[in-house]
Amino acid sequence: MDVNLQPIIDSWPFLAKALGTTLYVSVASMVLGFMIGVAVGVLRTYGGRVLYVLLGFYVDTMRAIPLLVVLVWTFFAFPLLIGRSIDAVTAGIAGLGIHLGAYVAETIRAGLTSVRRNQMQAALALGMSRFQAIRTIILPQALVRMLPALGSLLVIAIKDSAIASVIAVPELLRQTQIVAGKTFRPFELYTAAMLVYFLLCYPVARAVDRLYRRVAHLGSS
Amino acid sequence: MNFQWSIVWESLPRLLDGAWMTVWLTFATMTLAIPGGLVLALMRLSPVTLISASATAFVEFFRATPLILQIYWIYYVLPAYFDVQLSQLGTALAGLACNIAAFNSETFRSGIVSIRRGQWNAGLALGMAPARVFVSIILPQATMRVLPALASTWVSLFKDTSLVSIISVAELSYVSLQIRAETYRILEVLTAMAALYWLMGYPQAKLVDWVHRRFKVAE
Amino acid sequence: MNKADPILTFEAVHKRYGSVMALDGVNLSIRRGEVVCLIGPSGSGKSTLLRCANALDVLDSGRIVFEGNEVRSSEATVRHVRRRMGMVFQNFELFPHLTVLRNVTIGPTTVLGMRRAAAEGRAMALLSKVGLSEKAAVYPSALSGGQQQRVAIARALAMEPALMLFDEPTSALDPETIGEVLSVMKVLADEGMTMLVVTHEMDFARRVADHVAVFDKGRVIEEGSPKEVFENAMVPRTRDFLSHLGWHGETTIPTAASTREVS
Numbered sequence: 022m023d024v025n026l027q028p029i030i031d032s033w034p035f036l037a038k039a040l041g042t043t044l045y046v047s048v049a050s051m052v053l054g055f056m057i058g059v060a061v062g063v064l065r066t067y068g069g070r071v072l073y074v075l076l077g078f079y080v081d082t083m084r085a086i087p088l089l090v091v092l093v094w095t096f097f098a099f100p101l102l103i104g105r106s107i108d109a110v111t112a113g114i115a116g117l118g119i120h121l122g123a124y125v126a127e128t129i130r131a132g133l134t135s136v137r138r139n140q141m142q143a144a145l146a147l148g149m150s151r152f153q154a155i156r157t158i159i160l161p162q163a164l165v166r167m168l169p170a171l172g173s174l175l176v177i178a179i180k181d182s183a184i185a186s187v188i189a190v191p192e193l194l195r196q197t198q199i200v201a202g203k204t205f206r207p208f209e210l211y212t213a214a215m216l217v218y219f220l221l222c223y224p225v226a227r228a229v230d231r232l233y234r235r236v237a238h239l240g241s242s
Numbered sequence: 243m244n245f246q247w248s249i250v251w252e253s254l255p256r257l258l259d260g261a262w263m264t265v266w267l268t269f270a271t272m273t274l275a276i277p278g279g280l281v282l283a284l285m286r287l288s289p290v291t292l293i294s295a296s297a298t299a300f301v302e303f304f305r306a307t308p309l310i311l312q313i314y315w316i317y318y319v320l321p322a323y324f325d326v327q328l329s330q331l332g333t334a335l336a337g338l339a340c341n342i343a344a345f346n347s348e349t350f351r352s353g354i355v356s357i358r359r360g361q362w363n364a365g366l367a368l369g370m371a372p373a374r375v376f377v378s379i380i381l382p383q384a385t386m387r388v389l390p391a392l393a394s395t396w397v398s399l400f401k402d403t404s405l406v407s408i409i410s411v412a413e414l415s416y417v418s419l420q421i422r423a424e425t426y427r428i429l430e431v432l433t434a435m436a437a438l439y440w441l442m443g444y445p446q447a448k449l450v451d452w453v454h455r456r457f458k459v460a461e
Numbered sequence: 462m463n464k465a466d467p468i469l470t471f472e473a474v475h476k477r478y479g480s481v482m483a484l485d486g487v488n489l490s491i492r493r494g495e496v497v498c499l500i501g502p503s504g505s506g507k508s509t510l511l512r513c514a515n516a517l518d519v520l521d522s523g524r525i526v527f528e529g530n531e532v533r534s535s536e537a538t539v540r541h542v543r544r545r546m547g548m549v550f551q552n553f554e555l556f557p558h559l560t561v562l563r564n565v566t567i568g569p570t571t572v573l574g575m576r577r578a579a580a581e582g583r584a585m586a587l588l589s590k591v592g593l594s595e596k597a598a599v600y601p602s603a604l605s606g607g608q609q610q611r612v613a614i615a616r617a618l619a620m621e622p623a624l625m626l627f628d629e630p631t632s633a634l635d636p637e638t639i640g641e642v643l644s645v646m647k648v649l650a651d652e653g654m655t656m657l658v659v660t661h662e663m664d665f666a667r668r669v670a671d672h673v674a675v676f677d678k679g680r681v682i683e684e685g686s687p688k689e690v691f692e693n694a695m696v697p698r699t700r701d702f703l704s705h706l707g708w709h710g711e712t713t714i715p716t717a718a719s720t721r722e723v724s
């Protein structure tokens with residue numbers, strides 16, 4: 022078997038740009054998912070019965086439907102409903118973020134309910150409103166406790182961004198396919214892409230572990 | 243905008259065939275990935291560094307790279323460079339099973355490690371062989387503890403089977419995308435696909451919640 | 462307002478948890494500058510009464526009036542009342558993600574809208590008052606139980622409350638750290654702070670309280686000065702309760718609880 026790294030070297034700028042897109046799409050979808058997840062998690066925990074059920078429907082729907090289906094629907098079907106097209110990157114970030122948001126919401130909710138009830142009472146006893154208590158006392162503790170889980174979700178966001186290749190988002194996997202198709206060197210290209218993903222995901226997973234050990238005591242009331 | 247939902251009824255037999263393939267893939271993969279995960283977990287707990295390190299490398303690699311890329315890799319690289327010719331279905335099963343086995347091995351490993359050392363000692367003190375202790379004492383307890391994580395992995399797997407559509411395995415996503423391409427009824431067909439996944443996945447998600455409540459370890 | 466006016470009154474307060482009558486018609490009033498200790502068996506409703514006072518629990522019937530406002534009459538009153546009452550919990554409930562200093566300043570900055578620098582000045586003064594100014598920068602997990610409870614007292618005082626509620630403040634502490642918390646409480650009492658204290662520390666109640674109320678099964682079965690309650694209990698249940706704790710009036714054989722040094 023002969024290994025030829027020339028295609029990778031030749032397409033280096035093209036692939037580097039694709040890696041940039043992968044990073045952009047992962048981080049943007051994580052940010053979107055985080056915002057959705059915090060809002061949904063807090064509202065499901067403290068928003069009363071109706072919101073619990075309504076938002077629970079969103080969460081369980083996203084847990085039930087594959088990401089590929091969410092992405093394909095958002096990119097191909099949704100524009101027909103609203104009558105205008107969406108570019109692939111926007112659709113990709115939206116689909117990834119909405120899908121991820123459900124998992125963030127469940128994580129946040131688990132974190133919020135794991136903070137002892139008395140912490141809320143202590144905050145209320147100081148005269149805080151429920152909103153102030155959640156924002157300054159309960160949510161920060163929940164986030165610290167859920168740091169490992171949120172870190173895993175970041176790793177998942179990076180890996181899942183590769184699925185956006187099916188709607189032609191020009192991220193790393195998609196552009197690797199293109200180069201592999203043009204040069205007929207799938208082994209080198211796909212292996213290199215695999216290594217890059219590993220180098221992205223593995224350190225993040227490790228870093229989150231280490232970070233958590235440093236701050237664990239901040240979340241233990 | 244006019245929609246033609248009748249296309250969904252006309253295509254329903256094909257969609258259901260696809261759904262059946264999705265279910266089949268889920269069961270077949272899990273059937274391979276449970277023993278696979280157990281073997282990997284035991285290898286990782288092995289005192290022989292070579293064995294534990296190679297299992298660790300396998301697990302970390304499959305956990306830290308995208309499944310969709312793993313499927314491509316197996317599909318394009320194995321036949322071209324290693325002269326291993328798998329069918330599309332074989333490729334799909336291999337990719338899914340390796341990936342899920344890696345996740346299962348972490349589940350099993352933490353399940354086994356979570357059983358207190360004293361349980362080993364108690365078994366050994368009764369005169370059991372270590373293998374006997376593992377099978378009769380440790381494994382049953384660990385099984386109860388890993389059920390929630392295993393249930394979550396099950397639903398992930400159910401969803402992940404959609405990724406093998408990229409290598410033309412005729413499961414629900416692939417079939418739906420084919421019908422879409424044939425009929426151009428994009429919204430109708432893709433919505434029907436999402437609805438079918440929802441109908442299958444929603445009860446599973448609820449079941450997972452139940453398993454989590456039922457087998458929650460009190461700590 | 463006259464110093465002898467009641468600052469807080471409970472009028473026919475009822476509270477039920479399922480089939481349990483936690484408070485069964487409690488009448489009690491606390492005057493400005495007074496230290497009132499609530500004693501009685503566990504589960505007799507003392508803590509529930511405290512939690513109703515600042516509306517952490519909702520009463521079923523009756524009235525609680527604080528500084529002329531009926532607690533629970535509106536959301537705004539509840540917030541106002543909580544701002545004016547400090548509360549110290551059995552398990553401290555310090556905020557683990559905040560430093561000791563921030564624990565003390567967070568009430569003034571978020572609730573009173575105080576500037577951070579001014580709040581920190583006030584907090585440092587209070588921390589040195591409870592003897593913990595050198596711990597300002599650490600997180601609560603680095604403190605002993607007694608130290609955490611002293612920070613919790615400083616946190617409540619930072620709101621400059623008109624009344625302090627203490628819910629079994631020493632019950633979760635190791636015996637060797639109880640004294641440091643009680644002595645801080647004693648200092649507060651001597652300075653004229655109005656305090657409502659649920660406690661099992663009979664010696665503290667006897668020496669510091671102006672008024673003692675004995676709880677049993679959701680009712681105040683006896684109240685009076687410490688001397689009246691501890692030396693001349695009229696109600697047999699009070700005498701039972703006291704003797705269970707090893708309290709036999711002045712002829713008592715000293716026990717760990719009754720001989721603990723307070724100050």
